Amino acid sequence: MSASSLNRRRILSLWLPRLPIDRIQRFFGNVGLHKNNEPSIVVAKDSNALVIHALDEAAERLGLHIGQPLANARAMCPDLKVFDADAVADAKTIGDIADWCDRFTPLVALDPPHGLFLDITGCAHLFGGEATLLQTLVRALDRQGFAVSAAIAGTSVCARTLTRQASGSIVANGGEAAAISRFPVSALGAGEAISTGLRRAGLKTIGDVASRTPSEITARFGARFSTLLAHALGQGDAPINPRKPLPDYIVEKRFAEPIATDTMIAMTLSRLADTLIASMEKQGKGARRLEATFFRTDGAVRAIMVETGRPVTRSAVVDRLFRERLDALADPLDPGFGFDMVRLSASRTEIVVQEQRDLDAHVHDNDELAALIDRIAARIGGKRVVVHLPEDTHIPECAVLAAPAQHHLAVAMQAEWPARTEGEPPLRPLRLFDKPEPINVPFATVPDGPPHQFTWRRAQHAVVRVEGPERIAMEWWRQDGKQLTRDYFRIEDAEGLRFWIFRDGLYEGECFDDDGKPAPPGWYVHGLFA
Secondary structure, eight states: OOHHHHTOOOEEEEEOTTHHHHHHHHHHHHHTOOOTTSOEEEEEEETTEEEEEEEOHHHHHTTOOTTOBHHHHHHHOTTOEEEEOOHHHHHHHHHHHHHHHTTTOSOEEEETTTEEEEEOTTTGGGGTSHHHHHHHHHHHHHHTTOOOEEEEESSHHHHHHHHHHSTTOBOOTTOHHHHHTTSBGGGGOOOHHHHHHHHHTTOOBHHHHHTSOHHHHHHHHOHHHHHHHHHHTTSOOOOOOOSSOOOSEEEEEEEEEEEOSHHHHHHHHHHHHHHHHHHHHTTTEEEEEEEEEEEETTSOEEEEEEEEEEEEOOHHHHHHHHHHHHHTOSSOOOOTTOEEEEEEEEEEEEEOOOOOOSSOHHHHHHHHHHHHHHHHHHHHOGGGSEEEEEOSOOOGGGSEEEEEHHHHHHHHHTOOOOOOOTTSOOSSOSEEEEEEEEEBOSOBOTTTOOBSEEEETTEEEEEEEEEEEEEEOOOTTTSOSOOOOEEEEEEEETTSOEEEEEEESOTTTTOBOTTSOBOOOEEEEEEEOO
């Protein structure tokens, strides 16, 4: 065997032709309402008419077929059970199956509408060879209640064609053309118009089309079909598009007897963490994003992810973060009948920069703070642990940006905030409202004076001290012209409460009613001082 053939890819194609009806029957089978001897179909609307979208074996034996109008199907079988198509539920189901297929290879791609591609290059020997892998996968899906076809070839197009014409086929590299030559041209999936044109030209099988020169095919049917045909014949292939990016590092543990206890799950994660960290350490890297995936024996998959602010280089830290995450799950990790495989992967890694840690107390403080943030984030979520960063704007509600602490801790520690003048009260309130709240001002000094009293939250406040105004104009280069000029005042009432209020708009030239006549501006409270 040549070196080029050794490097060729191997693609396993899966097709679930009855996925919509299988999904529904699995549900009714679980609740004990479905009877296998009742013909069932799924219908969808096509050109304002209901047609068969999917059907089970019982309905197929009666002569029903996909695309047949529902009225004709009912005439042939009055006792037909009819369900509405649900594309969202079907997509979720095929996604769940794709997650389950991750146990065989991390390179799993969707093949719409009800198919999958698995790139098994270099990993089939882990499951006893390609034939054993194919049989294992098909039998497992069959036990889960799905009708499934599968085939393996050197290209995705060839494997897809075999899946729909000769399920169970395994074609060696270089044998693609001979394997599909006898199939009809419609098996390529090029569309009805091209298939009809080929048949009219006397080209009924893929072999007939392959016997023509590529220039003839391209001139008559276009370059896209010519490329599709070449891929089907094994003459090159476009790469599949995996659903998930390939992690930088993966370690996993398979069990002959499924595990279900929290102790065994924790011990497994701890051992996997040791192996993962050892692998990364050899290349001087640390993990920033880690994902633990649990594969149940019934096909369900559960994934848990944690992120860190700094590259993790110790397995004890990984173990502690996942323990925090598992303890805080709102939906506990349900093992069902047990997990037969657990995987730990590092989907984001960084090169570890060595620092002097023995004599620098500041470095130790940063490490402890980052570790604390990671633990809190693992328990309540990374988006809920934030730091505040200053923004280059004078608009109060936009002057501070809340960012995830795990990713912006170093920037937040070096951020420069406006310095407070010694002996002067703060210019900004301690508590700033996300959205300014309107207040009722019966009268105020015109044109730019403060109110003498105001009502907020049904409580009246008499103004005794005022500082201001501080005029803030909106950023005209970012606005649509609807934002008004604000005059801010620091107000103290008779009870000693201090408010930050503003008048939204100037008395002359900015405030108008619906008829275009001048109108009084509105007043708002934007924050409270301590």
